[in-house]
Amino acid sequence: MSENPYAPPPQRHDDAVVPLAGGADGGVLQLADGDWTTIYSLTRWMRIVFGLQIAGAILIALVLAATFTSTSIFDAAALAPYKHMLPLVMALVLVMVAYLVVGSIFLRRSAKQLHQGTADGRPRLLAAGFRSLRVYLVIYALYEVTNLASNLYRAFTRS
Amino acid sequence: MSTRDQVGSPGGAPSTGIDAPKGHVPFSREDQETLRSVAVWATAVGVLSIASGLVGAGISFVQEGISGVVSTTVSLAVTALLSVFLLTAAASLRKVTATDAADKLYLVDGLRKLRNYFMTTGILFIVAFSLAVLVVLFVLTCGMLR
Numbered sequence: 001m002s003e004n005p006y007a008p009p010p011q012r013h014d015d016a017v018v019p020l021a022g023g024a025d026g027g028v029l030q031l032a033d034g035d036w037t038t039i040y041s042l043t044r045w046m047r048i049v050f051g052l053q054i055a056g057a058i059l060i061a062l063v064l065a066a067t068f069t070s071t072s073i074f075d076a077a078a079l080a081p082y083k084h085m086l087p088l089v090m091a092l093v094l095v096m097v098a099y100l101v102v103g104s105i106f107l108r109r110s111a112k113q114l115h116q117g118t119a120d121g122r123p124r125l126l127a128a129g130f131r132s133l134r135v136y137l138v139i140y141a142l143y144e145v146t147n148l149a150s151n152l153y154r155a156f157t158r159s
Numbered sequence: 160m161s162t163r164d165q166v167g168s169p170g171g172a173p174s175t176g177i178d179a180p181k182g183h184v185p186f187s188r189e190d191q192e193t194l195r196s197v198a199v200w201a202t203a204v205g206v207l208s209i210a211s212g213l214v215g216a217g218i219s220f221v222q223e224g225i226s227g228v229v230s231t232t233v234s235l236a237v238t239a240l241l242s243v244f245l246l247t248a249a250a251s252l253r254k255v256t257a258t259d260a261a262d263k264l265y266l267v268d269g270l271r272k273l274r275n276y277f278m279t280t281g282i283l284f285i286v287a288f289s290l291a292v293l294v295v296l297f298v299l300t301c302g303m304l305r
Contacts, residue, residue: 038270
């Protein structure tokens with residue numbers, strides 16, 4: 001019988017601290033039912049955002065494919081006023097796709113580890129979830145830096 | 160030696176946590192470092208989002224004038240809300256590593272704020288997708304009627 005990693009954990013009493021058999025890290029983490037609900041809700045929303053970001057990446061890929069196959073868009077005269085911004089726009093799109101795809105994968109992994117870490121009461125697995133979340137945040141920060149650079153470039157080229 | 164020092168050795172296993180004070184989470188030092196760096200990156204993303212939002216709003220205001228005020232204000236408010244969730248989550252996670260007595264309290268508080276952040280992001284994505292689908296349907300319908 002396969003276990004569902006997202007199934008709610010068995011109910012535990014808040015104050016009862018029971019070491020888990022076979023826990024590699026030895027430490028245990030006990031949470032109240034209300035706290036568990038918060039973490040379950042967090043990981044559910046993380047998985048929803050993962051799905052939506054992947055859908056967004058597919059949508060962007062489709063739009064890009066439609067753009068590159070459309071001859072009218074490649075009209076040199078139409079593109080001429082924006083030609084100087086093309087490298088920045090391409091960089092922004094690439095970073096955005098990396099954020100949506102790679103970031104989402106780590107987001108999903110983080111959700112799974114945070115869920116399992118709290119369900120099993122294993123701080124080390126919880127920390128692994130935070131490590132995956134950190135990768136997501138680093139990629140997101142990279143995207144924000146590119147976005148900021150793009151906005152600043154637009155601002156300075158206008159003035 | 161503080162309670163924090165007794166909990167975990169660098170790279171080693173933390174204590175069992177059975178005799179740890181109520182509210183204490185038996186993270187190893189390595190895990191605490193992870194939490195601290197997550198807090199740093201969450202702060203960085205929050206600050207960068209606000210900066211990027213402000214610059215973008217300035218450009219929109221200059222380009223579109225008064226007609227762009229509503230969209231710019233909504234966009235800026237959403238960015239600010241998301242950034243506040245991230246910054247407060249980062250502050251709570253930082254407290255997990257900085258204090259001993261109320262680790263669990265701060266950890267759950269940080270996770271709750273992260274939940275608010277991802278919930279708001281998810282709802283925004285759903286609204287954006289719904290609007291995009293409606294626009295596509297509207298364009299297709301107009302095209303078929305002609």
